[in-house]
Amino acid sequence: MPTILGQNQYGKAENRVVRIVRDGDTHHIKDLNVSVALSGDMDDVHYSGSNANVLPTDTTKNTVFAFAKEHGIESAEQFGIHLARHFVTSQEPIKAARIRIEEYAWERIATSDGNSKFIGADEIKHSFVRKGQETRTAQVRYDGEKWEVVSGLKDLTVLNSTHSEFWGYVKDEYTTLKEAYDRILATDVSARWRYGWTDDEQPMPHWEKSYAQTRRHMLEAFAETYSLSLQQTLYQMGSRIIENRSEIDEIRFSLPNNHHFLVDLEPFGLKNDNEVYFAADRPYGLIEATVLRDGADPRIPVDMTNL
Numbered sequence: 182m183p184t185i186l187g188q189n190q191y192g193k194a195e196n197r198v199v200r201i202v203r204d205g206d207t208h209h210i211k212d213l214n215v216s217v218a219l220s221g222d223m224d225d226v227h228y229s230g231s232n233a234n235v236l237p238t239d240t241t242k243n244t245v246f247a248f249a250k251e252h253g254i255e256s257a258e259q260f261g262i263h264l265a266r267h268f269v270t271s272q273e274p275i276k277a278a279r280i281r282i283e284e285y286a287w288e289r290i291a292t293s294d295g296n297s298k299f300i301g302a303d304e305i306k307h308s309f310v311r312k313g314q315e316t317r318t319a320q321v322r323y324d325g326e327k328w329e330v331v332s333g334l335k336d337l338t339v340l341n342s343t344h345s346e347f348w349g350y351v352k353d354e355y356t357t358l359k360e361a362y363d364r365i366l367a368t369d370v371s372a373r374w375r376y377g378w379t380d381d382e383q384p385m386p387h388w389e390k391s392y393a394q395t396r397r398h399m400l401e402a403f404a405e406t407y408s409l410s411l412q413q414t415l416y417q418m419g420s421r422i423i424e425n426r427s428e429i430d431e432i433r434f435s436l437p438n439n440h441h442f443l444v445d446l447e448p449f450g451l452k453n454d455n456e457v458y459f460a461a462d463r464p465y466g467l468i469e470a471t472v473l474r475d476g477a478d479p480r481i482p483v484d485m486t487n488l
């Protein structure tokens with residue numbers, strides 16, 4: 182049966198690398214999950230098993246850890262750029278690299294008075310608690326000429342306890358939903374945004390600052406929008422970012438509508454005046470859309486689940 186090899190890539194996935202920077206007794210932590218995927222002249226290994234062009238996945242793992250030492254981890258994006266450039270420029274058969282990174286944030290443990298018997302002032306400088314909030318993501322692609330950097334976040338859970346309505350929708354014979362004039366609006370934000378930076382000649386964005394500001398605009402737009410639908414809120418979040426962050430050309434959101442249903446307390450003789458809700462976990466509405474700078478190409482895949 183005639184067959185041919187299609188798209189292929191390989192590398193070590195989910196390298197969990199933690200880098201501590203010791204600035205005297207004040208320590209800094211970066212905690213990443215780094216996945217390497219390489220592609221290029223890999224026909225032979227698939228067709229005949231010749232490994233002549235294959236840099237072992239084990240080596241790609243070692244490179245991640247060595248680079249954490251040699252280059253440090255300034256930001257997830259910068260670390261991904263170092264790795265992608267290295268694989269593509271140092272190995273002739275490797276034509277493209279894709280580095281995916283998840284970053285887990287830690288914050289310092291603070292004590293109320295610094296005189297605690299258990300946590301003294303000195304110890305705070307090296308004690309951290311994992312931030313229970315979002316996971317930051319970055320994906321860097323490099324083909325030896327052009328860069329594509331798509332950053333993002335997932336599991337950023339937000340809730341508005343008012344300023345949300347939903348009414349005026351289509352009603353058919355299966356519609357039972359009651360119109361809502363004051364509802365809870367809650368979601369776990371997943372977002373990916375693509376940078377206009379594609380070229381070593383262009384000034385590189387400040388990745389850490391860009392992340393912090395993008396997250397801030399996203400949260401502020403969520404909080405400040407008087408919402409008539411989650412779709413409208415999504416668009417406000419995206420357009421706020423595109424308008425304020427010139428380095429970003431495209432942003433895609435996947436927003437589950439975390440429904441909060443008012444509980445009927447009448448059977449118990451109690452009036453429920455928008456106070457007690459059942460927080461359902463499934464099914465959930467899923468609202469997804471891309472917001473683009475006018476003229477920009479949509480490049481973030483519609484299905485972002487594995488991104």
Ligand SMILES: O=c1[nH]c(=O)c2[nH]c(=O)[nH]c2[nH]1
Pocket residue numbers: 347358409410411412438466
């Ligand atoms: O914000 C919303 N958008 C919808 O499309 C929708 N559909 C639904 O049942 N509830 C909601 N809420």
